[in-house]
Amino acid sequence: MILSPPALRLGDRAFPIFPAKGEGGMMMSLAILGLSGLLAALYLPAGTYIVDEGTYGYLARRVLEGGRLNLDIQDHHTGLITYANAGAMALFGDDLLSLRVPLAVMMVGQTGLAMILLARLPAPYPLLGGLVAMAFSYGVWINPNPSWYAVFLSFGLAALLTTEGRLGVLPLAFAAGVVVGVIFGFRQSTAVFLALAVSCLIFLVPARDAAAPRPLAATWPARGIFVLAAGLIVYYALANLQSAGAVFFALGPLAIVLACARRVTLGPVETACRLAALCLGGTVALLPLVAIHLGQGSLGPWLHDILIAPLTLIDLPFFDDASYWLLPLAGLASLAAGDPMGLVIFGFWTSLLLAPLLVSGLAAAAILRGQIDVKTLSLPIIAGFHGLVAAHYEIPVYLLLTPALSLTALIAIAPRRCRAAAAALASFCAGIALLFVAGQPQAASLADQARLRPTVAVPMALAGALGGEGIVLPAHLVSQEAQTVAMITACTDPGEAIFAAPMSGHLYYLADRPAPFRYWGTAFGLTDETAIKTAIAQLTGPKAPAMIVLDPQDKYRTAALDTVLAESLPFYTPLGAIGARRLYLHSRRAPRDGCRLMETP
Numbered sequence: 001m002i003l004s005p006p007a008l009r010l011g012d013r014a015f016p017i018f019p020a021k022g023e024g025g026m027m028m029s030l031a032i033l034g035l036s037g038l039l040a041a042l043y044l045p046a047g048t049y050i051v052d053e054g055t056y057g058y059l060a061r062r063v064l065e066g067g068r069l070n071l072d073i074q075d076h077h078t079g080l081i082t083y084a085n086a087g088a089m090a091l092f093g094d095d096l097l098s099l100r101v102p103l104a105v106m107m108v109g110q111t112g113l114a115m116i117l118l119a120r121l122p123a124p125y126p127l128l129g130g131l132v133a134m135a136f137s138y139g140v141w142i143n144p145n146p147s148w149y150a151v152f153l154s155f156g157l158a159a160l161l162t163t164e165g166r167l168g169v170l171p172l173a174f175a176a177g178v179v180v181g182v183i184f185g186f187r188q189s190t191a192v193f194l195a196l197a198v199s200c201l202i203f204l205v206p207a208r209d210a211a212a213p214r215p216l217a218a219t220w221p222a223r224g225i226f227v228l229a230a231g232l233i234v235y236y237a238l239a240n241l242q243s244a245g246a247v248f249f250a251l252g253p254l255a256i257v258l259a260c261a262r263r264v265t266l267g268p269v270e271t272a273c274r275l276a277a278l279c280l281g282g283t284v285a286l287l288p289l290v291a292i293h294l295g296q297g298s299l300g301p302w303l304h305d306i307l308i309a310p311l312t313l314i315d316l317p318f319f320d321d322a323s324y325w326l327l328p329l330a331g332l333a334s335l336a337a338g339d340p341m342g343l344v345i346f347g348f349w350t351s352l353l354l355a356p357l358l359v360s361g362l363a364a365a366a367i368l369r370g371q372i373d374v375k376t377l378s379l380p381i382i383a384g385f386h387g388l389v390a391a392h393y394e395i396p397v398y399l400l401l402t403p404a405l406s407l408t409a410l411i412a413i414a415p416r417r418c419r420a421a422a423a424a425l426a427s428f429c430a431g432i433a434l435l436f437v438a439g440q441p442q443a444a445s446l447a448d449q450a451r452l453r454p455t456v457a458v459p460m461a462l463a464g465a466l467g468g469e470g471i472v473l474p475a476h477l478v479s480q481e482a483q484t485v486a487m488i489t490a491c492t493d494p495g496e497a498i499f500a501a502p503m504s505g506h507l508y509y510l511a512d513r514p515a516p517f518r519y520w521g522t523a524f525g526l527t528d529e530t531a532i533k534t535a536i537a538q539l540t541g542p543k544a545p546a547m548i549v550l551d552p553q554d555k556y557r558t559a560a561l562d563t564v565l566a567e568s569l570p571f572y573t574p575l576g577a578i579g580a581r582r583l584y585l586h587s588r589r590a591p592r593d594g595c596r597l598m599e600t601p
Helices: 022-043 050-064 080-092 096-117 125-135 146-161 169-186 188-204 216-240 243-263 268-296 299-313 326-336 341-368 374-392 403-413 416-437 446-450 475-491 506-510 529-540 559-571
Strands: 007-010 013-016 457-459 472-474 498-501 547-550 572-578 581-586 598-600
Touching: 022 096, 022 125, 050 080, 050 096, 050 506, 080 096, 080 146, 080 169, 096 125, 096 146, 096 403, 125 403, 125 416, 146 169, 146 188, 146 374, 146 403, 169 188, 169 268, 188 216, 188 243, 188 268, 188 299, 188 374, 216 243, 216 268, 216 374, 243 341, 243 374, 268 299, 326 341, 326 446, 341 374, 341 403, 341 416, 374 403, 403 416, 472 475, 475 506, 475 547, 475 572, 475 581, 498 506, 529 559, 547 559, 547 572, 559 572
Parallel strands: 498 547, 572 598
Antiparallel strands: 007 013, 457 472, 547 581, 572 581
16 A cells, blocks of 8 residues: 655645655655664764863853853854753753754754655655755764754755745745844854845745836846845955855855846835845844843843954964865875775765855756746755855865755756766765764864864763763863863862863863853954953952963964963963963962872873
8 A cells, every 4th residue: 555645734835744755755764764863862972072062061051050141151153052052951951962952853853854855856866865964964063053053944944945836925035034033043144145045036936916027127126136145245255265165155156146136027116025024034033132132231242242253253364274175185195195095085075065066056057047946946045055154164064064955955956867976976975974974073183084084082071070971072182171170170169260261161161160251262252452451450350260271272362362361370370281281370379189280291
């Protein structure tokens, strides 16, 4: 007996729960969802990016303790990620593993959404799309950061946009604006990119009362919006991106908006109505955050933290030192050294870099040909613009945020004669990700990440520190982190502030000690002369933190921090070093038992 696949309905639009047809297809869809759930559970205790995860844990804990976000605690993201992490910690316990539970749920969710979005294709393509979305989930970068929430919501946004023609263009624009607004609540820049993608899709829907093509003069507002968008993309690429980021991730969106400028047919009134619906949806989504900050008097600091403070990072030199060109070159270097794995490395990274560009190019070509079907183009255009998140910082983990969308979209938009090849390429990349990337802790170096070398990891038990024995660190970090936390707990009292600089926010969480300032990282906090003077006054005054923990080789070390340290360190006694890390105890404090000078290589 052949079963009729059940479906969810939105209006008169059906979303099949089991995209593959027939009883066998339903079983295969269930199997992939089950496998996704199993892997999601296995990744929960897997390797840790401790600097990031510990910092997110610290912010979440501070919120649960009553701290007011952006007033008592700085968050350079918009805020929803901290509230989400705090909610997870409240539900599942004060442990870093708790922050991963939402990521595990979203991993299964995006697997299902990928299969739904490819449901119009014959088997096995929906199933392969699900496998790709599963492989490039949070397991490839185990980190409760807002980017994974944005990936999941991007799949949901693409699914929502496939209801075009059923929901109505203005309600659809409003609903899409709400989703983009929620994404802005997690990560600002990603939402801006996706707002451009949604604008393309919403404005391409022809007006229902348009009996004939409008003259060029009647469509100038819509065309002008796309020309402006093209200018913004060009400016962003020239001002902020390296050459690889511009080529692989900016050219595609640029081609899409220029194609939209060529093909859009909306008049001024329709353009204004759709733009207003999008903006209204985004505003509604952000109203709760605005209300929170108005209520606690933190609206000004919030806007500064999310719009101004992040801009201080782009001038740091390490952004210019990274390049995606090095990833395929790492494969060629391995191949030249006689390692056949080099071919796999080259193919993997080259495919991930090219996928967003290919998807965007195919979408732009379809628009120029007049093949404007929002249900078909929604995932490719969303994936193309989402690829811009990888251009932020050209290292492997940022690139790994994009393939779930871009490779699934490649299967969706590839011409029929090329679809099998596209699916094979996506499956190859998914397999490599599962075998060599997923579940890994932070690698010892970017070179090891580029060469897909596994990282030796061991559990790290922290006596007396919340975070427990579930923390798994790469071997090269265990000694440093364990000894640092032991020294902090031996030299300071619970609740006593320490200063971990420049960006070691995880130590506040692992040692359960607060920061002396509302910011956890000096790269975001020491942004002007007033902040520098305030920091010096705090570190040299009667309420100075008991310890300073300094990573002098940290890439986030700035001239502003050096100015603060030059004035503050004379008030502290060196305790010694743990690896490259330097520890200082305030001179008013006498070392206790266990708090003594040491020198650890």
